[in-house]
Structure formats: C-alpha cells, structure tokens
Amino acid sequence: MTPRSGAPRATRAPRATNTLAFVESPVQLLNVLEWAHTATYDMTEVTVVVLSPTDPMSRGQLRRMAELARDEGCVVRWEDARDGMGAPLRTVGGLAGALRRAERVVIGDPFSRYVQLLLTLVRAPSLVVVDDGTATMEFAGQLARGERLVRWHRRGGRPGARELLLAPVTTSARRRLAPTPRRTVELFTAMPVTESLPGITVTANDLNWTRARFGPPRLTRTADLVGTSLVETGVVDPDHYLRAVRSLTRSHGATRYFAHRRESADKLHRLAVETGLEIVRPDLPLEVIARRGPIGRTILSFPSTVVHTLPRALVGTDVKVAVCDIDPEWLSATASPRARGFLSGVAETARDVRKLRVLPVT
Structure with a gap:
C-alpha cells in the first residue's frame, strides 16, 4: 500500500x-x-x-x-x-x-x-x-x-x-x-x-529508554497544565471542564496547557481565550516532551495516564506532579456509570504525586 x-x-x-x-x-x-x-x-x-x-x-x-x-x-x-x-x-x-x-x-x-x-x-x-x-x-x-x-x-x-x-x-x-x-x-x-x-x-x-535518551530537562518557574480528552469522549461536561481549568490556572499560576492529541480545536480556542493559557500542541508523547524540556516545576493534571508515567520519566528532577480529581458534578449526562469510580481509581493509585482537593466549579 x-x-x-x-x-x-x-x-x-x-x-x-x-x-x-x-x-x-x-x-x-x-x-x-x-x-x-x-x-x-x-x-x-x-x-x-x-x-x-x-x-x-x-x-x-x-x-x-x-x-x-x-x-x-x-x-x-x-x-x-x-x-x-x-x-x-x-x-x-x-x-x-x-x-x-x-x-x-x-x-x-x-x-x-x-x-x-x-x-x-x-x-x-x-x-x-x-x-x-x-x-x-x-x-x-x-x-x-x-x-x-x-x-x-x-x-x-x-x-x-x-x-x-x-x-x-x-x-x-x-x-x-x-x-x-x-x-x-x-x-x-x-x-x-x-x-x-x-x-x-x-x-x-519505568520509562528507562525515555530517561536514557532525553534530558534532564531545563525547568521553568511556572506551572504547566496537561489537557485531557474527557470532554471529547463524552465523560465530562465542557462548561464544567473549562471552569475547572480556569480555577487550576488561577490557583497554581499555570501558563501553558499541553493539549491532548484528541482535543478539539474549538475547545482549545475557547480555553485560550477564557483562561489566557498558551496552548501547546506537542509533536511527541508528553513523557518525551517533559524529558526534553523546558517544563514547569509543577505539572497539573486531571486523572490520566501521565500522573503515573511522568513521575517515572522525571525521577531525579525537581518537577512535582499534581493530580486534581474529577468532581461528580462535572460528569456529563452521557458519561458511563463506571466513569466516576474509574477516574477516582486512576488518581488514588498514582504514586509520587500531590493530590489536589476537588476544585469548586465557579
């Protein structure tokens, strides 16, 4: 072919x-x-x-x-x-x-x-x-x-x-x-x-190849936020997601938003306009991007793969990874009945990360 x-x-x-x-x-x-x-x-x-x-x-x-x-x-x-x-x-x-x-x-x-x-x-x-x-x-x-x-x-x-x-x-x-x-x-x-x-x-x-091949990264003074496709998969309501991102950005001084490869262009444009975040479309998986740097001293994420992989990829650096759980109110009407329990499990089983309290949706 x-x-x-x-x-x-x-x-x-x-x-x-x-x-x-x-x-x-x-x-x-x-x-x-x-x-x-x-x-x-x-x-x-x-x-x-x-x-x-x-x-x-x-x-x-x-x-x-x-x-x-x-x-x-x-x-x-x-x-x-x-x-x-x-x-x-x-x-x-x-x-x-x-x-x-x-x-x-x-x-x-x-x-x-x-x-x-x-x-x-x-x-x-x-x-x-x-x-x-x-x-x-x-x-x-x-x-x-x-x-x-x-x-x-x-x-x-x-x-x-x-x-x-x-x-x-x-x-x-x-x-x-x-x-x-x-x-x-x-x-x-x-x-x-x-x-x-x-x-x-x-x-x-343990991400040994990634650590051997790239880095260690140069660290910035600010925080980075990792995007998720939970809106695109119908799990999280888009308005609630926007408010949560805005709250995380204000609370932790995030300046960049690393978009998930499946996030829609319309959603990312709205995030940029309403939060002031710089939207970054990575050309490689985030584990590699983080090792190459520059990367924030704090990486904020909702429950996703990176709360398990980034601490391994960045071991030995001063980067801190933090996970914010999903409030049940954020879930969309189309979310699977298993969604809440599964996402909580992803956050709760993550090691070497800081657990953030559930943010109020304001």
Whole structure:
C-alpha cells in the first residue's frame, strides 16, 4: 500500500522477524521502545506496524515517533489502515503472512477491533501487551474477572449490531490473550495492576529508554497544565471542564496547557481565550516532551495516564506532579456509570504525586 504524502515509509522491505509490534497511537509506539529497551531486546529484530488513525494530531505524533523508532534500529511499516472501505481487508491480508511467521507479537491496544482481528491470525508462542494508558488498568481487571473487553468510558446496556457481529472476533482475541502451555503472555505497564493474573508476567515500565535518551530537562518557574480528552469522549461536561481549568490556572499560576492529541480545536480556542493559557500542541508523547524540556516545576493534571508515567520519566528532577480529581458534578449526562469510580481509581493509585482537593466549579 502506498502511504499518503508525508507518511513514513519503511526503510527496507518487510521481512520475517522475531518480533512484530502493532501500534495505533504514539504512546503505544513509545512503550514498544520502552519494552524492547527493558528486555535488552535487539531493536533491529523488531518490525513496528503502524495502523495509522485518521486524525491529524495522532498521525503527526506517530510520524515523529516512527523517526525515533528507526533511529533505534526498528523497521517501521506504515499502514493507512483506515483509508477507505477496503483498507481493513487489504491491511489484514497484507499482514497475514508476517503474523503467522512472527515468534513474538506485541500489541498496544487489546480493545482495538483491528488488533483483535489480527490476533485471530497469531500463532506466535509469545504475546506482549504494552501500555496504552489508563485503558491498561481496565484491561487487566476485565481479564482477571473473565469479562468481555469493553472500554471504561463506554456506556453499558445491550450490545449493538456491530458489537454482536464482532463478538466472535472479540472472544477469539480474549482467548489469545490468555496464557497456555504453548503461549506466554506478558503485560508491560507503568500502571498499577492490583488484580491477580495467573500465568501472565507483569513487568514494570519505568520509562528507562525515555530517561536514557532525553534530558534532564531545563525547568521553568511556572506551572504547566496537561489537557485531557474527557470532554471529547463524552465523560465530562465542557462548561464544567473549562471552569475547572480556569480555577487550576488561577490557583497554581499555570501558563501553558499541553493539549491532548484528541482535543478539539474549538475547545482549545475557547480555553485560550477564557483562561489566557498558551496552548501547546506537542509533536511527541508528553513523557518525551517533559524529558526534553523546558517544563514547569509543577505539572497539573486531571486523572490520566501521565500522573503515573511522568513521575517515572522525571525521577531525579525537581518537577512535582499534581493530580486534581474529577468532581461528580462535572460528569456529563452521557458519561458511563463506571466513569466516576474509574477516574477516582486512576488518581488514588498514582504514586509520587500531590493530590489536589476537588476544585469548586465557579
């Protein structure tokens, strides 16, 4: 498949490889590199398959991460896997042979229907799941409880027609994610895993590659605020979110707002106008941005992946990370019933962070 203009191209033709890694987000690709570094694995034996999303910010960050992966010796294969109705069939068909030959398969999002479909073709004796942010916590819990794989922010209720159609694929993928005498399964994560996962090796992701590759950063005198896509996913009411950001900005002297790659342009414009924050659109995952610097002496965040990863990435520096919990009043009418408990768990289990009281919405 010919990549779109500006998309990364493989430095050499895809070949039989020991490890085949499938990523759909910049953070997943970062954590493939973290896993290979921690395992002291030869990165020249890793082929990364980018199942490219359609939104420009994700594609841009993935392009930059792909450059870093190539610098480390990985082969990168870019697939415009969502480019038209026939793209999934072409992509899966083109990857079938490599999947069957792979000795080790690494995935970043077990909830992805695309990845679940690819898992049905996996014959590798080793399967690794690397971090995809807070979703890793939900995945571990659902796997331990024997539940079907459903993202935490999705509302409950009866499965729709699409879910019913894909149910056999999800069931098959879940079986692949369970260890057997012929297949080992590893979970590589910076997130807390409190459930018992019999037979699965859980390895800590300490962001060692990021710390070795970048920094230490120069620190500014002010605070930075990390954005979230909770409004875009329908969890938090946009007006309440704006008021909370404004309150955090005033209380802690924040001057910059690092936008999440999925935040809408309209919301970011409104934040800039009403809070005075400088909106920064990072070209790499925030863990890398923070290590490169400059970065604020205090980093403020709502419950999200970064309250678990940034303290690890910035260990040994004077940066303090603080998390502000989500007030139940901020939740939108469309929020999943599980949203409040899940977000509280993300904040409460974060280590080496300062816990901020719930801000009044004024």
